[in-house]
Amino acid sequence: MVASLGLELSNCRGQSYDNAISDDEKRDTRNEAGALCGKLEQLETAFMAHFWDAILDRFQATSIMLQKSDINILTAVNLLKSLRAFVSSQRDQFDIYEKAALNVTGVNKTYKRDLQRSRKRKTFADEEGANDVSNLHSGRDKFKIETFYVIIDKLVSCLDHRLSAYKHLTEIFGVLFLVETASSSEITEHANTLVSAYPSDLDSGLANELLQFRSFMFPETDKSPSNMLKTILKFGLQSVFPNVYVALRMFLTLPVTNCEGERSFSHLGRIKNELRTSMKQKRLKSLSLLAIESELVRDLDFSDVVEEFARRKARKKVIT
Known part of the structure; x- marks a missing residue:
């Protein structure tokens, strides 16, 4: 992730956005590419690339281990606890990620918040001239508080929720250890x-x-x-x-991991599909009833119905 970011920045740097893409592209495409290249040059983008590279690497390794067939719940709980401890420890690593982001070639050395003009809210006559709270923090502090800490806290909360699912079982079977x-x-x-x-x-x-x-x-x-x-x-x-x-x-x-369907498909989507768009209401009701009562339909004998249908629709004629 970090290597690809540096490569993209090196391709964008030193040339205009219009020349970075083939001349036969539309103007909208060139403008979109220029906006994306501008995003890549932001310090916040480089910071998040280094941060997520470290976080997702640990999550990926832990997830692969949790999906093995020979793992037990106790090992899974210890892995999740160690992952939670790792994520919590990253709360004090802001300076390290920031330093790594500043070393990326082509990245701005200033946060986006510091490059923007401070907004001043209009005050009315009956209001006191208090300062706007949003302007008290610098771009670095604002990004640290509103983005970095929020991500860490959310990840820790999700891991705590996952650990709570195994708490009851580990307490019951803890006597074995x-x-x-x-x-x-x-x-x-x-x-x-x-x-x-x-x-x-x-x-x-x-x-x-x-x-x-x-x-x-x-x-x-x-x-x-x-x-x-x-x-x-x-x-x-x-x-x-x-x-x-x-x-x-x-x-x-005891299963360590589990999965479930996001939602069950409706019978109506199977009955009235794109090949049956001209179906009328009477036939649709009949097919829906057959689908709903599928267990009864499987036990029915349709041999007489098939023979009667074949006799009526036969195109062969007896030649005398």
């Missing part, structure tokens, strides 16, 4: 919470199984859920730790 450090009373309390959430799959023996499983897994180095499940399967301990086995399977099969 406290088997080493937690006390017996804490394990029992959290285990009972997990059992109450899934009463048909787990029973009250989960707490005792976790206490024994803690001693069994203590020599192991990897305490990830997948490794704990592999250990149970490796040694055939499903009958010894049945509730732990079921809880680990439930945790590892």
Whole structure:
């Protein structure tokens, strides 16, 4: 992104906008190109190019990891928390992004706000001569407060909303990751919470199984859920730790990401399409009724109707 910005500026700099595009282009096209080139020369554009290049790079890497099939919810939550911490830390990096933007060749060294004439609001006779608040900040401070900080706060808010969706599940299954450090009373309390959430799959023996499983897994180095499940399967301990086995399977099969359709398509858009623009109301009502009651239509036998239609529309004539 940043490299392409510098290339475009180098192409625009030192020549008129009309000459930067072929002469056979229309004037409107040349004017539009000139306006775009002027946008590229703004300091704010170079700043945002460096800023979004760093932000989107971290978001892209995290998003790819979250879409992997072998990732679990705990890892996803830790990734989102680390991404939130990274975005929050960028709040103090304004000077670094500004310095990088100023080093781009062809970029103005002044903010757009400082190049504009200050607007003075007309005051009436009954008003006091107070200064306009919008003119108290410089172009740098205005861009920092109204654009940079707003973007950071919005990103952090969206990540917090995403983390809140996993908060309930991580609290319920958190007992699976406290088997080493937690006390017996804490394990029992959290285990009972997990059992109450899934009463048909787990029973009250989960707490005792976790206490024994803690001693069994203590020599192991990897305490990830997948490794704990592999250990149970490796040694055939499903009958010894049945509730732990079921809880680990439930945790590892919980989906990390999900998707949904933006909206469902209407049957009317499928029935009355561009090939049926001349359809009249009677036929449209009949086809709509068939589409709505599609389950009943599939069970109907149309063989007699097809034979009767073929007999009436047959073009063959018997020659005597």
